[in-house]
Amino acid sequence: MSNSTANSVGVRAYEPADYARVREILDQGNLFYEPFDASERLNEKILRDPKSIFVAVRSSEIIGTVSIMEDGRMPFIFRLAVKQEFRNAGIGIMLMDSAEKELFSRGYKEVHILVETENEQLQGYYAKQGYEKGNSYRWMTKER
Template identity: 30%
Template sequence: MANVTDGYTFRTMRADDYDQAIELWNGLDGLGLSEADSPERIARFLQRNEGLSFVCEYAGNIIGTILAGHDSRRGFLYHLGVTAEHRGHGIATRLVDRALSALLTEGIDKCHLFVMEHNTGGQRFWSANGWEKRDGILLYSRDLA
């Protein structure tokens, strides 16, 4: 169900939003993309985490996104972004609120996110919105293929 406020339409993200979403993500400083962001993998993510990710549209164009999912214990947020010309209208906060509300409905009561070290704007946003930077945790990764 779409929600329209101030000319902005917020709705659940669909796999067919991919082309506009990837264009947005490619234009954002500080957002890390990888092969995990292919159309097939994003479609699979959206299917596995149905109803948890959202877009914001303005004049028929996607100008904001957030991906949300969970592992049945903890929620995770990815790819929050709003085009530069639409920042300062509370869009990012409204996207986050929708994602967190959807996670809470799924029974998830704690959420994590990753911010690239060089993404100072992202760090400021999350800190200003009540998110706490964790110390003492190291992230390890390994390719499985």
């Protein structure tokens, strides 16, 4: 994609009508996880915080997404995904910038990104954006 692609893209808050496209993009990036990403869960998330999920839009087509979350002490960026044919065109950076600006506007002095330990390529991408490696954690889940 050319620089003109990034120039014709806007970023806005997620709306429930965006779900099918966002799910498709998360699936394409191997990020979709039903317990977190079901339509009902995303709707609950934006009811609590309307600016917790962003989408990148080009000519009314959703081509990327990113989410933020806060645990009361630390803010996180996660679920950054861009549609395959729009990767390497600056869309991911636009989404990260929007997420970072939102978190910084809430008074945070730093933001964190969740990335799989095994994904060295993605870690390199984030390092180029100014992020430094932190501690490694294993995600664990308990169902009721």
